[in-house]
Amino acid sequence: MSKIHVTTTVNGDTVEFLADPRETLLDCLRDKLGLTGSKEGCGTGDCGACSVTVDGVLVSSCLVLGVEAQGKSVTTIEGMDKDGELHPLQRHFVEKAALQCGFCTPGFLVAAKALLDKNPDPTETEVRYWLAGNLCRCTGYDKIVRAVMDAAAEMRG
Amino acid sequence: MPKDEIKQTFRLVGTRPDRPDGLDKVTGRARYGADFSAPGMLWASVVRSPHAHARIKKIDASKALALEGVKAVVTRADFPEVPAGEYWDLQENTIAGERALYDGHAVAAVAATSQLIAHDAARLIEVEYEILPHVTDVDEAFKMDAPVIREGAADYSVPEGSPPNVVKVLDFGRGDVEAGFASADLVKEGHYTTEATHQGYIEPHACVGQLGSDGKGEMWVCTQGHWYIRRMCAGVLGIEAANLRVTASEIGGGFGGKTTIFMEPLSLALSRKSGGRPVKLVMSRAEVLRATGPTASASMDVKIGMTKDGKLTAATAVFRMQGGAFTGSPVDAALNCAFACYELPAVHHLGYDILANRPKAAAYRAPGAPMAAFAVENLLDEMWGELGLDPLDARMMNAAKEGTKSSYGPTFKRIGFEETLEAAKAHKNLSVKLGPNQGRGVAAGFWFNYNGDTSVSLAVAEDGTAQVSVGTPDIGGSRASIALMVAETLGIEYEDVRVSVVETGALGVNEPTHGSRATFATGKAAVEAAESAIKDMCRRAAKKWGIDEDAVEWVDGAARPAGPNAGKFPPLSIVEIAAKMSSTGGPIAGHYEGNPPGVGESFGTHVVDVEVDPETGRTEILRYLVVQDAGRAIHPSYVEGQYQGGAVQGIGWALNEEYVYGADGRLQNPVFLDYRIPVASDLPMIDTVIVEVPNPGHPYGVRGVGETGITPPLPAVANAIAAATGIRMHSLPISPSKLLAAMNAKRKG
Amino acid sequence: MRYHTPATFADAATIAASAQGVTRFLAGGTDVLVQLRAGSVLPDDLIDLKHIPEVHSITRTADGGWRIGVAVSGASLGANKDLVADWPGVVEGMELVGSTQVQGRATLTGNLCNGSPAADSVPGLIAAGATVTVTGPSGTRDVAVQDIPKGPGKTNLKAGEVISALTLPARGKNAGDAYLRFIPRTEMDIAVVGVAVSLRLDGDKVAEARVALGAVAPTVLLSDACAKAIVGTTLDAKALDALGAAASGECNPISDKRGTKEFRIEVAGVLARRAAKIAYDRAKGAKA
C-alpha cells in the first residue's frame, strides 16, 4: 500500500503525515495528528460534526481526502481560541448553555465562525440555514441559534 | 432543613452558572468515545448480515487472516455458552449464532493494525447464508402464519394459541369498563400506528476494550451507564464483573440508546484473541442505524368514552409493539403511560410484545410513552373537538392531581399537571391569531421518572473545597446541577465543588443515566453524602468546643454552636475544619449507596402552531410551546434544554423520521440524509415554561425532566394538522406524501 | 487506490483511458467520498482534477455567456454576482445541493456526472441550454447537458472522457429562470421532485421556454410539452394549469423511500407552476 507524504498547515503549524489516499482529512487530523476535537458523526457529509476550514472555506473534513490537504491551510476547533482566550462564540456557547452533550459543538463553532467572518450581522433565518448541515440532537437548536446571534451582536460592538 | 418542609429560596439552586466541562467542550478538548487511544492499539471492523433473516451456513475468514496486519477474527464460536435470559439475548444480539435475525446483525469481527486494514479484512470474510422468510412489520409479525423469529421465546404470560412471535402479554386495569362505556354519551375508537425511530445521538458508539488471558480487562466507552457495560460484557463473555474496569468517556448523546451493549464485547473478545492488545471499535453511522437501538413500531387501538361535558368515563387500549428480534419492546411502559394524565373511573390495558426481523429495540426517551400519547391524545382531541370543548379546559376537567388513583395503579402524591395546563393557557402563543392553512394543537404527556441503584462519594479537600464522585455519565449538564446542589448544601461556592464521573472501580454500582434519574437520584445521593460530611464536620467542631454534637448546626458553610450554646464560640468554617482534618480524625468524606426513594412524576403540556401547504402536504412548525413541571429547576438552562430537545425529537418523529424497510427486509435509509432528523432551518425557537411544583421526595424538589418532553409532540403536531386541514392522521410519520394523499381523498369527498 | 493529480485535461483523459479497474474523477468529492465510505464504489484510480489550471475560474465568454471551471464550488458560484444576475435559477439549483459545508466543495460537473436523476443543478442547466466540453483521448467535443445523463448513476461519457468545462449561453434580455425542488425538510434532503423553468418574454407573453423535470424519471427530463403549454401565453391561470398538467403528464417516477409515485406526479405540476411564475417575474425584472 503506497502512502503519500503530505505537508500542510494546521492551525498555523506546519505538519507532515503519511496518508493512504483513502483516508479522509478527518481521519488524518484525528488519528495522525491527535486533533480529536473534530468529530465524526456520520462520515458522509450529513452532520457537520467534522467541520473545519480549508484555505478559509468551510468544509466537512470527512468529505476531503487527507492527501488533498497538501499545501493548504486547515483550521480546526483547536485553533479557535487565541492564546487561551476564547472566541466570543465559544464563550457564548458556554454561557448560554448552547451545548448539552457537546458532541456537535466543535462543528457548530467552526461553522458559525465561518458565518460571522462572512456576515457579521446575520438574521435568525440566515443563521438557521447556514447551520442546517450541522445536526444537533440534544438542544433543538434554540440555544445554539441564540448563542450565535448574541456572539455576533457582541462582536459588532 | 427539616425533611418534611420544602425550602423555596436558595443561594445557588436555580441559578445558571457555566458548566464545569464547558471549556473542554468548546475547545475540542473533551474526550468522547472515539477520542481515546492506547499504546499498541488495534482497530476492529464488524461483518454484518445484509439479510433480514438468514441461516449462517459458513464463515470463512481465511482470506482476511492472510492479510498483512490482521491479528484476530472472532465469531460466535469465540463466546461461551450462556443460559437463556438477558445475557443470552445480549450475546445473540452482539454476534449472531445460527441465524442472522435482522439486516445489520453482526456475524463476525476482525482486529487489525489499522482501521483501513480492518475494513479491508472485513470485506474479505466470506459468509454463506441461506435466506429465510422474514417479517419486519408489526401487524404482519402478529399473524399466526408469520415467519417465526424464535421458538420458545414466549414467557409465561402468553396464552396457548397466540401468534408465534408474541413473547409477552400484558393485561391489566381496574373498574368496570363496560359500565363506563354504557354511561358515556360519546364513545369512539381509533386505530393508530407509529413507525420505529432512532434516538439519533450524533456520536456513534465507540469503545476501546482490552482483555488479557488472565481474565482482567479494561474498557473505555461512550455509554450512559458503565456499570451496565461491565455487568453485560461480563455476562456475555463469561468473565467476572469486578475484573473489568470500565471508564465512561464524555458521551455524545444517548437518549436511552446507550444504556445497553451492542458491540463492546466484540472489542474485548478480539483483544483476548490478539494477546491482550487494546482494540478500538467505532461504529459508522450506517451501523448505528442498522444495528443499534431504535424504538419499537406500534399498532394501537384505543377506545374512549366520555359524557357530553367531556368527562371521561372509561378507556381501553390494545397495543402491539415489535421491538426487534428480542423480547423488550416498551409496550409495558406505553400502556402504563397511556392514560396517566387523566382521572378515569374504569380503564383496561392489553399489550403484546412481538418479535420481528429488526434490530433489538433499546430505550428511547420515555420508552413507549410517545406512541401511547399519539394514540390517546389524538382520539381525545377528536372527541373533545366534536363536543366543542376547549382542549386545555377539557384536559383540566379530567386532569390527574394529588390523590388521583392513576390509570396504572398508584395514587399520585403532589403533581403539577394542572399547573402546566394553567401556564399553557396563560402563554402569549395562545393569543396569536392563526391564518389560512394554519392550525393549533394541544397535547399532554407524562413520565414516571425513576430512581435506581446509586452510589456517590464526596470528599472534602484540605482547602475546604469538595470533590464529588458520581457514576452517572453527564449527558446534558448534570455535573453542573449536582455541583449546585452540593454547594448549596455545604454552603460553599459552586466553583469549589468538582463533580467527576468516575470509573467502575471507584464506586459501588450505579445504574445508567436513564429514566430521568441523574439529577433526582444522583443529586439526592450527593446531597445525602454532603449531609454526612457535614455531620462529621459538626462532630469535629463539637469536639473542639467540648459540647454535644447535637448542639452544633451547619449554617452558611460553617459549624455553629446552637441551642443553649448559640453564640458561645465563633463559627468554624469548612475551610478551617478542613485545614485541621488530619489532626481531628483524618479525611472528611461522605457517601451514599442505595436506591433513593421519593420519585416524583413529571407532566407536561405542549401547544404547537403549524401551517400545511395544501398543494404539497408539507407541514411547517410556526410556534412551539413546552410547559412542564420540573419539580425544581436546579440549573434552569439545562432544564429548558431538555424541554427543547425533547420537543424537537418529537417533532421529528411526528413529521419525518421513520425506519423504511424494503420488501427484502433491508433498511433503506441508514444515513442522516434519508433518516430525517430536524435541522436548524426546520424550526422556530422553542418556547418553554418551567413549572415548579416541588417533589416532596427530593431535598430540592427535583422530579426529573429528561423524558416527558418527547411525549406530547407526536399528538400535538397531529392535532394541529387536524385543526389546519380537518384531517385526522392516524399514522406516523405524517409525511407530505401521506398528508397530501389524505387531503386529496378528502377533497374528492 | 491510486491518487493522481494531472496538470492537464489531456493527461487526466490519458490516465483514465489507460486505467484498468474502477476509475473516478475527483472534483468536490461530495459524491465520490460518500460512495467510498459506504463501500459502494471503491475506485482503483482516483484522478483529482483540481490541480489543472483554470478549473477554479468563472469567465464571461465572448458572446456574453459563461464558462465555468469544473472545480468551481457551489459557494463560489453563488458569490459571483453577475452570474447570479444572469442565471439565478441555475445558481439556486446548485446552492440547494447539501449544506454550507458541502457547498464549499460540490461542483456542477460533479452533480451532473454523478448521474442522479434527483441532481439539483441539472434541471436548471438543462433549462438554460448549457453545454459541456468533453475531453477524451481523441480530442474534445461539445455536448448538451441533457445528453450526458444516461440513467441512475450512469452517464453517456465514454471511458477516458472527462468534462473540461461547462458553458452557459448568453442570457439575453427579458429572460429569467428558476428552480424549485420539493423536500420534506427545509435542507439536507435529496429532491423528491425538482423543476426548472427558463423563459424569455416578448412583452407580457412567453416567447421561448425550456422546462426540465428532476427526480421523476430515470434521468432529468427536458419537457417539450411543458414548454408548449406556456409559450405564447401571458402565464395566466389557464396556462399555469396546462403547464401543471403537462408536467405531471411527463412524469414516469418510481415510489421509493423519498416519496410515492403519485406524490411525485402531483407535486411536479405544483412546482412547475410555482417555478414558472418566479421565472416570469424575474424576466420582468424581479431580483433573485
Ligand SMILES: Cc1cc2nc3c(=O)[nH]c(=O)nc-3n(C[C@H](O)[C@H](O)[C@H](O)COP(=O)(O)OP(=O)(O)OC[C@H]3O[C@@H](n4cnc5c(N)ncnc54)[C@H](O)[C@@H]3O)c2cc1C
Ligand atoms: C450531505 C450531502 C448532501 C447532498 N445534497 C445534495 C442535494 O441536495 N442535491 C444534489 O443534487 N446533490 C446532493 N448531494 C450530492 C453531491 O453533493 C452533488 O452531487 C455534488 O454536486 C457533486 O459534486 P462534486 O464536485 O462533489 O462531485 P465528485 O464527488 O467529485 O464527483 C461526482 C461524480 O462525478 C464525476 N466527475 C466529477 N467531475 C468530473 C468531470 N469533470 N468529468 C467527468 N466526470 C466527473 C466523478 O467521477 C464522480 O463519479 C449531497 C451530498 C452530500 C454529501
Ligand code: FES
Ligand atoms: S462526520 Fe463529516 S459531516 Fe458528519
Ligand code: FES
Ligand atoms: S449537544 Fe448533543 S448533539 Fe448537540
